[in-house]
Amino acid sequence: MSKKSGIVDLSRRAILRGAAAAGAAAIAGQAVAQTAVDELISAPRRGNWDDQFDAQASRATASVVSNTPMLSGSNLFNFQDAIQNYQAIVSNGGWPQVTPAVKLKIGVVDPSVQQLRQRLMISGDLDRGAGMSNSFDTYVDGAVKRFQARHGLPEDGVLGEFSLKALNVSADTRLMQLNVNLQRLQEMMSKQLENRYIVVNIPAAYVEAVEGDRVALRNTAIVGRDTRPSPLVDSKVSDIILNPYWTAPRSIVEKDIVPLMRKDPTYLSRNNIRLIDGKGNEVSPESIDWFAPKAPNLMFRQDPGKINAMSSTKINFPSPEAVYMHDTPTQGLFNKLMRFESSGCVRVQNVRDLIVWVLKNTPGWNRQEIERVIASRVNTPIKVTDEVGVHWVYLTAWSAKDGVVQFRDDIYGKDGNAQLALQTNIGVEQVSGSVEDDILPQ
Structure with a gap:
């Protein structure tokens, strides 16, 4: 801790061990x-x-919300004004504790x-x-x-x-945070953004749907925890899947599902998860030795339905990490203050509003048809016909409105100042809730 700043540690996670459930x-x-x-x-x-x-x-x-997207080029001017303002504050001795x-x-x-x-x-x-x-x-x-x-x-x-x-x-710590994030924004602005795109700001745990340099929708999100972080992404939406199957990643099979099967042999059947071999044949869970040193080399696939890990919707796009955006059956998680609980994928609140926006230029897919198909519980992939970008970014400070500066915690410790970073244990590693891309039912 800097003697000059005299800062009380910003970290919230130690406190959140008792408060996370309260939301x-x-x-x-x-x-x-x-x-x-x-x-x-x-x-x-x-x-x-x-x-x-x-x-x-x-x-x-005073409203701090703006229809200007986080990634708008106009924010560079707001950012520079904010930095000048904070430089003046620091020069004048900062602010009191x-x-x-x-x-x-x-x-x-x-x-x-x-x-x-x-x-x-x-x-x-x-x-x-x-x-x-x-x-x-x-x-x-x-x-x-x-x-x-x-x-x-x-x-x-x-x-x-x-x-x-x-x-x-302290003001000097906030000034440092602004300078670090200005560099990030400048790097992002060097890329050509689409007319329509989705941006996920990971530290803020929320989503913006942007069209014509204006925010069309904002959605609360749940992003990766620090031990399984969400990656940076630059991609384009390829397809929307209504009533998706969920295939458990190998890491979740080994870390979560196998230990659960050792405790409760009915776990897979209760959660509509089927075992599929390399030839596409279904394998009975009773035929597997769940106490073997290695997890079975099988596909763990969950049927579509209300308890499916992705619930009604999956938004696909190419990425090296094979991440995606999706619905969730555990909507109560969106009420939490700290929404860093996934294995890297992003869960989106009110995701149906988002997919209606994504599919608005795809013929035959208005809201009524989307809702009809979801109600049918039939797995239905939809190819998106126009270009919709996907950008997952890491901004812990930004200014989308003149005179308003937003700050968030440095959840993955990328800002280079321990006083802005969260502690490593938020107390959500336990297995609870319903099937998710990282949190499974008991």
Whole structure:
């Protein structure tokens, strides 16, 4: 840790061992936070706070979302402006560490709120006209929500442990992060992007569908954990498979399925997974010695259906690592704050919206026909007739809107600063849930 920065370690993963299952219920958090605001404003006695409490100030959190894609060339200008701004902040001594003795949220009066106000003013999240006081009012609440939105955190206005750690990353560390990611973006901009393309930002764990340099769709995603990372990809969609079969990779057969069969010989049949030999014949699980030193040299193929690892949809594209994008039967995973749980493939929330967009220029495949085929449970490959690019990128900092800089954790430790990297154990290596490309049922 740099003596100059005095940074509290950003790593969230040690904390997430206890919090991962709880998820990041951002929408619910916003609703609860707004209820708290309304109660404070309507209370007959609010104490002797010297700051106004304005419901609109809390509701009108400045949007950090833009219709400009992450990979738009216009972002290079935003990036350079952000770097100049952060250089000025660093030259002026950075921002203060926020060290509250109590949890800071709407209605709290504490001397550390002045530290928080100063910190948020310097980063541009709180208007300097909000003034300095010890009161956590609705203006501070709105500024905290804006900060949380820029860092991929639940926008609940509460300065919890995750928000505090992100807040206390020093300005010089953030400046370093911006410079590293500007180089990444410049390299990406040297490539010719398609008019229509899908981009997965791995650290942000979300997907953009882009058309004509505008974002048409955004989808939450689940990407590879650090021990099985998602690779960088530049490719094009080849086909969509509705009701796909799932073929278990050899690594999953050895690490996951064989140990499960040793515990429960009914595992394969319960999960509609068939064993297929090299001639295409089905092999009975009972004929296999599951305690042999090596896993059987057979294909482990799961039938289409609700419990299939890819559920309704698979999006195929050529890649050296043979990765793909897909649906999932365990939709609850999308509510998690840390969505780094796959074996490298990318699961997409509301994936049917995405495939409707991908197939819009492929004759005969409107939403109604797609839904009809999915309901039939019949395996159906569809060749995509127009060019749709696929780009999996690694950006932990970007600016798609003037004056708004987004930051994410360096989940694979590529930024060169340990204070931005996550710890190695998130506590999701256990086998649970339903069949996935990496997480199998007990």
